Amino acid sequence: MSDVADEPLLDVIVIGAGAMGLAAAHHAAKAGCSTLVLEAGEVVGGMAAHFDFDGISLERFYHFMCLSDEGTFELLEELGLRDRVVWRNTKMGYLKNRKVYPWGNPVALLTYPHLNPIEKFRYGLMAWWCTKRRSWDAAEPLTAPVWLKRWLGESCYQKMWHRLLHQKFFQFTDKISATWIGTRIQRIGQSRESLMKEKLGYIEGGTQTLVDALVASIRENEGDVLCSAPVQSVTVDSDGIKTVTTPDGRIWKAREIISTAPTPIVPKMIHQLSEDERSKLAAIENIGVVCLVYKLAKPVTGNFWLNIMDEEHAIPGLIEFSALRDFGDDHVVYAPYYMPIDNERWAWSDEALLDEAFEAIRVANPDITQADVTARMASRLKYSQPICTPNFLDRLPAIETSLPGVQVADTSYYYPEDRGISQSVALGKTMARHSIARLGQ
Numbered sequence: 001m002s003d004v005a006d007e008p009l010l011d012v013i014v015i016g017a018g019a020m021g022l023a024a025a026h027h028a029a030k031a032g033c034s035t036l037v038l039e040a041g042e043v044v045g046g047m048a049a050h051f052d053f054d055g056i057s058l059e060r061f062y063h064f065m066c067l068s069d070e071g072t073f074e075l076l077e078e079l080g081l082r083d084r085v086v087w088r089n090t091k092m093g094y095l096k097n098r099k100v101y102p103w104g105n106p107v108a109l110l111t112y113p114h115l116n117p118i119e120k121f122r123y124g125l126m127a128w129w130c131t132k133r134r135s136w137d138a139a140e141p142l143t144a145p146v147w148l149k150r151w152l153g154e155s156c157y158q159k160m161w162h163r164l165l166h167q168k169f170f171q172f173t174d175k176i177s178a179t180w181i182g183t184r185i186q187r188i189g190q191s192r193e194s195l196m197k198e199k200l201g202y203i204e205g206g207t208q209t210l211v212d213a214l215v216a217s218i219r220e221n222e223g224d225v226l227c228s229a230p231v232q233s234v235t236v237d238s239d240g241i242k243t244v245t246t247p248d249g250r251i252w253k254a255r256e257i258i259s260t261a262p263t264p265i266v267p268k269m270i271h272q273l274s275e276d277e278r279s280k281l282a283a284i285e286n287i288g289v290v291c292l293v294y295k296l297a298k299p300v301t302g303n304f305w306l307n308i309m310d311e312e313h314a315i316p317g318l319i320e321f322s323a324l325r326d327f328g329d330d331h332v333v334y335a336p337y338y339m340p341i342d343n344e345r346w347a348w349s350d351e352a353l354l355d356e357a358f359e360a361i362r363v364a365n366p367d368i369t370q371a372d373v374t375a376r377m378a379s380r381l382k383y384s385q386p387i388c389t390p391n392f393l394d395r396l397p398a399i400e401t402s403l404p405g406v407q408v409a410d411t412s413y414y415y416p417e418d419r420g421i422s423q424s425v426a427l428g429k430t431m432a433r434h435s436i437a438r439l440g441q
């Protein structure tokens with residue numbers, strides 16, 4: 001056990017080495033603050049972490065970039081990595097009645113056989129309006145199903161959206177915020193080269209390129225990042241000094257704390273938060289994800305994103321990542337099982353889920369057989385997506401907590417934007433600025 005008295009007093013301790021925590025630490029260290037990042041996991045990166053997928057360094061969870069990802073571009077520029085962004089024209093499709101249909105442009109909408117002309121008009125109008133919309137205030141009190149039904153009508157909503165929402169959110173479907181779904185449609189809708197062409201990007205080498213550069217920058221600026229260091233408690237003494245502990249008895253002291261760990265775990269970690277803050281943080285519900293990935297000898301459909309509408313499959317879609325990032329002769333496809341962790345499938349083994357989801361791949365491309373699968377893997381995450389309800393910001397306590405010098409946020413804090421690397425690194429920067437200003441650096 002370390003002796004507290006021997007510990008040097010750090011300027012900033014960042015909890016969590018995901019995109020937000022690493023970005024916060026990078027900015028703090030660069031500004032001259034002595035900075036330490038403590039990460040519970042064995043590797044850095046959080047949701048953006050890579051693993052060795054049979055010889056390929058690959059994200060555990062697929063990541064693409066949109067043209068509006070300003071937070072990421074700014075950071076990449078600062079790190080000298082702006083020219084490592086690769087853009088591709090990608091396609092989207094729908095699997096309906098075991099047939100793949102193109103989607104995502106006006107011709108695809110007009111030729112889609114499962115909507116009538118009025119539904120097509122209403123869908124097109126909604127998609128266009130989302131890309132142009134500047135304020136979401138009018139939609140803010142509404143849930144996504146109510147708002148989508150107003151635009152599309154009941155029948156079109158049932159045909160195009162209900163299953164996609166339900167296969168992700170299950171019992172939370174009717175609670176999801178309209179603004180949250182609207183900004184998602186907007187982000188993808190605006191990431192286009194032209195009306196007919198979607199344009200998505202990735203960082204050469206994957207998100208690990210950004211993660212590695214952030215860790216290198218933190219260390220170059222005399223900060224450090226420690227893995228396998230799950231923060232157990234943060235306490236604040238009468239002088240405002242924060243003491244941070246991990247279960248193995250290690251102790252650190254700092255003037256500033258920036259927590260980027262999932263907010264539901266924060267009340268147990270920081271007991272001195274007010275009752276109001278603790279109950280609000282604990283009340284943020286999340287769904288989990290078991291994200292499957294397959295390496296195949298053949299492409300599936302060539303669509304980067306394939307929405308699955310057929311009830312026989314439990315997954316809402318396939319993400320054919322190799323339609324974005326080139327893996328040579330290999331084809332990489334993700335199959336995400338999002339679900340609340342009380343769902344019966346959460347208890348299924350990885351192997352059982354990998355077998356089940358493979359059937360969707362085979363239906364999308366009947367030429368693919370088990371012999372085409374050269375590797376497969378599953379990654380689980382309990383807090384993968386906060387449930388963002390209407391007027392969600394009203395439910396969140398402030399990032400600057402009632403404990404001076406203790407900031408708490410996670411991906412739910414950039415609502416109405418969905419989780420994203422760009423939003424996380426931008427919020428990390430904002431939090432670092434607050435600490436830097438207080439420290440007078």
Ligand SMILES: Cc1cc2nc3c(=O)[nH]c(=O)nc-3n(C[C@H](O)[C@H](O)[C@H](O)COP(=O)(O)OP(=O)(O)OC[C@H]3O[C@@H](n4cnc5c(N)ncnc54)[C@H](O)[C@@H]3O)c2cc1C
Nearest residue numbers: 016018019020040046047061063064230231261419420421
């Ligand atoms: C399936 C999936 C697909 C996605 N697709 C995209 C995409 O295409 N494009 C995109 O931009 N974004 C995407 N995202 C979202 C993106 O990955 C996240 O927004 C971003 O990585 C979040 O970073 P973060 O640092 O805010 O959170 P996290 O990455 O969750 O980091 C929090 C960190 O805190 C650590 N931690 C937890 N408890 C403790 C503790 N007690 N002590 C210390 N550390 C702790 C965790 O281990 C974790 O590393 C996707 C996410 C998922 C799950």
